[in-house]
Amino acid sequence: MDGKSRSPVRLFTPGPVDISKQAREGLAAPVMHHRSDSFRHVLGDLLERLKLAFKTEDDVVALTSSGTGAMEAVVASLFSRGDRVLVPAAGKFSRRWAEISEAYGVHVSVIDLEPGESPSPERVVAELRQTRAVDAVLLTHCETSTGGLTDLRSVCQAVRDFGRWSGKRILTCSDCTSSLCVDELRKDDWQVDCAIGASQKGLLAPPGLSFVCLNADALARMEASDMPKFYFDLRKYYHGMTEYPFTPAVSLVCAVKQSLDTLLTLGLEKVWAACRSAADGLGIVIEAAGFRKVAAHGSNAVVAFWVGDADADEIARILSEEHDIVVAQGQQDLRGRILRVSAIGKSRAEILGFARAFEATMQRVGRRFVLRDIEERLTAALEGSRLWE
Numbered sequence: 524m525d526g527k528s529r530s531p532v533r534l535f536t537p538g539p540v541d542i543s544k545q546a547r548e549g550l551a552a553p554v555m556h557h558r559s560d561s562f563r564h565v566l567g568d569l570l571e572r573l574k575l576a577f578k579t580e581d582d583v584v585a586l587t588s589s590g591t592g593a594m595e596a597v598v599a600s601l602f603s604r605g606d607r608v609l610v611p612a613a614g615k616f617s618r619r620w621a622e623i624s625e626a627y628g629v630h631v632s633v634i635d636l637e638p639g640e641s642p643s644p645e646r647v648v649a650e651l652r653q654t655r656a657v658d659a660v661l662l663t664h665c666e667t668s669t670g671g672l673t674d675l676r677s678v679c680q681a682v683r684d685f686g687r688w689s690g691k692r693i694l695t696c697s698d699c700t701s702s703l704c705v706d707e708l709r710k711d712d713w714q715v716d717c718a719i720g721a722s723q724k725g726l727l728a729p730p731g732l733s734f735v736c737l738n739a740d741a742l743a744r745m746e747a748s749d750m751p752k753f754y755f756d757l758r759k760y761y762h763g764m765t766e767y768p769f770t771p772a773v774s775l776v777c778a779v780k781q782s783l784d785t786l787l788t789l790g791l792e793k794v795w796a797a798c799r800s801a802a803d804g805l806g807i808v809i810e811a812a813g814f815r816k817v818a819a820h821g822s823n824a825v826v827a828f829w830v831g832d833a834d835a836d837e838i839a840r841i842l843s844e845e846h847d848i849v850v851a852q853g854q855q856d857l858r859g860r861i862l863r864v865s866a867i868g869k870s871r872a873e874i875l876g877f878a879r880a881f882e883a884t885m886q887r888v889g890r891r892f893v894l895r896d897i898e899e900r901l902t903a904a905l906e907g908s909r910l911w912e
């Protein structure tokens with residue numbers, strides 16, 4: 524949103540991302556007391572705005588943790604001993620749902636997907652039919668380890684229809700940490716029962732806050748849960764709303780509120796379109812350098828690409844040391860095999876800057892990529908990312 528006062532290092536990583544000027548201003552304000560009316564007011568405002576970001580009428584609560592804390596709070600608060608969840612797993616983040624559930628003694632059925640593959644409604648329903656007794660399906664809107672986007676609308680619809688047919692209400696929970704304010708997301712229209720988000724991605728704020736949004740059926744599960752928990756007991760937050768059980772990260776609340784204000788003023792649909800345009804631009808650059816994207820149905824949050832016989836470490840090192848651009852490596856078994864680049868919140872000028880740095884880097888590693896050959900297509904694709912200028 525504001526190129527000039529940023530640090531020279533640019534985070535082209537899918538979280539954390541470079542923060543907005545408004546977030547920085549929020550951080551710099553004097554710390555408010557969390558039991559003061561003025562803080563309650565700011566927090567209340569933030570929670571109302573988050574409802575607009577999730578496109579929901581359901582109440583949102585904020586937790587002092589990174590996104591994983593919200594995932595853990597959901598597992599500990601919505602489920603009971605002996606429950607069973609279904610997890611379509613296509614990468615590190617979707618697998619995390621399974622790991623957390625196992626840690627709490629929840630039975631887990633996993634659908635193993637290829638990197639970049641999105642779970643289809645048919646595959647999910649086939650598994651529900653076979654497994655029986657599934658209480659919830661734990662989804663990942665954007666699988667940030669590969670860029671794969673889940674079609675939440677059709678998967679949640681299929682889960683509901685199956686539940687109606689089998690006479691059992693199966694909850695859908697979606698981790699929307701990297702897609703919130705980045706990809707189209709309509710929690711209520713798409714009938715997502717539980718959605719989570721975090722501060723350090725599309726909200727253009729620092730890491731440290733996470734969000735949970737539950738509908739009436741999810742709230743009923745919360746009230747019935749017999750799982751042991753304390754700090755991450757969502758009942759404490761839902762019963763208190765703007766009167767928090769513990770000291771919240773007040774400065775982060777101010778930062779996220781101010782950043783989100785700006786995004787909503789620009790218009791959420793326009794922000795999604797700007798992120799789409801930026802991701803398309805990155806895709807053009809990366810494919811022109813001869814790389815293949817990991818995900819066929821990709822999120823706007825991150826473009827992951829197979830490096831093939833190129834050296835992922837070398838590319839990341841040159842971008843960082845010579846161009847002050849940080850990109851993300853593959854995680855776990857994808858380390859060294861892919862690289863991940865994110866243009867969340869980046870202006871057209873910043874993405875063109877990335878393209879020039881990528882061209883120079885490709886020359887250094889002996890690959891043919893001439894920016895001039897794609898310049899016209901690239902600038903046309905980036906038209907939508909003018910929003911940030």
Ligand SMILES: *Cc1c(COP(=O)(O)O)cnc(C)c1O
Pocket residue numbers: 538589590591592616663665666667698699700701721730
């Ligand atoms: C970033 C992210 C998280 C949260 O990771 P933290 O390091 O705990 O913030 C969770 N899920 C997805 C899909 C993410 O992209």
